[in-house]
Amino acid sequence: xxxxxxxxxxLSVPEGAIASLNCTYSDRVSQSFFWYRQYSGKSxxxxxxxxxxxxxxxxxxxxxxxKASQYVSLLIRDxxxxxxxxxxxxxxxxxxxxxIFGTGTRLKVLA
Amino acid sequence: xxxxxxxxxxxxxxTGKRIMLECSQTKGHDRMYWYRQDPGLGLRLxxxxxDVKDINKGEISDGYSVSRQAQAKFxxxxxxxxxxxxxxxxxxxxxxxxxxxxxxSGTRLTVV
Numbered sequence: 001x002x003x004x005x006x007x008x009x010x011l012s013v014p015e016g017a018i019a020s021l022n023c024t025y026s027d028r029v030s031q032s033f034f035w036y037r038q039y040s041g042k043s044x045x046x047x048x049x050x051x052x053x054x055x056x057x058x059x060x061x062x063x064x065x066x067k068a069s070q071y072v073s074l075l076i077r078d079x080x081x082x083x084x085x086x087x088x089x090x091x092x093x094x095x096x097x098x099x100i101f102g103t104g105t106r107l108k109v110l111a
Numbered sequence: 112x113x114x115x116x117x118x119x120x121x122x123x124x125x126t127g128k129r130i131m132l133e134c135s136q137t138k139g140h141d142r143m144y145w146y147r148q149d150p151g152l153g154l155r156l157x158x159x160x161x162d163v164k165d166i167n168k169g170e171i172s173d174g175y176s177v178s179r180q181a182q183a184k185f186x187x188x189x190x191x192x193x194x195x196x197x198x199x200x201x202x203x204x205x206x207x208x209x210x211x212x213x214x215x216s217g218t219r220l221t222v223v
Binding site for chain 1 (some may be wrong): 133142151152153154156159161169201207208209210211213214215216217
């Protein structure tokens with residue numbers, strides 16, 4: 001059974017700090033990795049995708065991928081109260097057209 | 112208008128009733144998916160479809176059925192609803208496995 005693991009949190013950070021969210025996965029040959037943000041009662045929204053080892057930056061967000069260690073991270077710089085949400089990690093299942101989602105990490109940014 | 116529209120937004124139904132959740136999209140994507148989300152269990156795949164003639168079961172398809180009426184429309188039915196089908200249901204579309212999903216706004220279903 002392929003798995004994606006995330007700490008459920010909540011992860012609390014002060015406003016302006018860097019929030020670091022982590023995700024580990026079990027499928028060694030997964031190719032595509034995604035981070036979604038989900039506000040309470042709302043649908044998930046795609047915020048980052050990453051396919052190669054290393055860092056990918058988009059505004060205040062940086063995704064980091066390490067395939068050897070099978071983890072993917074999301075860094076949020078200058079965290080704002082509006083970043084308070086649950087962040088879902090998703091990983092493609094090798095040999096299929098499907099994703100597995102982690103259960104999410106709840107982030108709270110304290111004003 | 113939203114790219115992926117789900118109806119209804121909220122529904123309360125009784126045990127044993129048949130219910131249909133509808134999804135339509137304007138993204139032009141061939142791939143459509145139905146997920147349910149439960150606290151602590153995350154998003155679980157119910158069914159997916161890559162075109163009108165291609166329907167596939169996901170990890171939790173028992174008790175559900177789907178219909179792909181057109182490229183843009185994908186409906187989920189609960190043949191005889193039971194209380195443990197109470198959940199938040201999402202429809203999603205994708206341009207391909209490397210592109211991620213666009214989710215609809217969700218249907219909150221309560222079976223009493």
